[in-house]
Amino acid sequence: MSAPTTTRATTQLATFWLDGDLYGVEVAHVQEVLRAQKLTRVPLAPPAVAGLINLRGQVVTAIELRERLGRPARPEGADSVVIVVRMHGEAVSFLVDGIADVVHVDAADFEQPPDTLDGRARELIRGAYKLDGRLLLALDVARVVAD
Numbered sequence: 001m002s003a004p005t006t007t008r009a010t011t012q013l014a015t016f017w018l019d020g021d022l023y024g025v026e027v028a029h030v031q032e033v034l035r036a037q038k039l040t041r042v043p044l045a046p047p048a049v050a051g052l053i054n055l056r057g058q059v060v061t062a063i064e065l066r067e068r069l070g071r072p073a074r075p076e077g078a079d080s081v082v083i084v085v086r087m088h089g090e091a092v093s094f095l096v097d098g099i100a101d102v103v104h105v106d107a108a109d110f111e112q113p114p115d116t117l118d119g120r121a122r123e124l125i126r127g128a129y130k131l132d133g134r135l136l137l138a139l140d141v142a143r144v145v146a147d
Contacts, residue, residue, distance in 0.1 A: 009107035
């Protein structure tokens with residue numbers, strides 16, 4: 001006889017590094033991850049719009065997450081990694097420092113965003129998960145692409 005199984009609400013997050021901190025987005029939103037891509041600048045675009053990338057013939061807006069979250073600029077010469085996400089059928093890319101793992105997080109471990117986050121970042125973070133002594137900040141993809 002097998003032991004009864006209890007179902008726990010878990011979510012898969014694709015995690016990435018940004019300015020030394022670990023962030024995550026729901027795997028369901030991630031289309032693909034790419035190495036640094038050639039960007040075409042957009043005149044008069046908001047500072048967080050790094051430019052446009054050509055993704056196999058599709059033009060995709062590239063958002064610099066460091067700028068969007070109020071973090072310092074990426075060091076000169078450091079390449080970004082591109083995470084292409086889909087929101088409401090549209091592709092948008094996030095420029096991040098490096099990709100990490102896909103992790104399963106338990107809804108019971110979810111906490112409100114830390115008080116240490118400033119206003120701009122606080123609005124874009126859904127909450128946090130504690131993972132082996134490290135904090136994983138869950139990004140609200142809809143809010144990041146909305147503004």
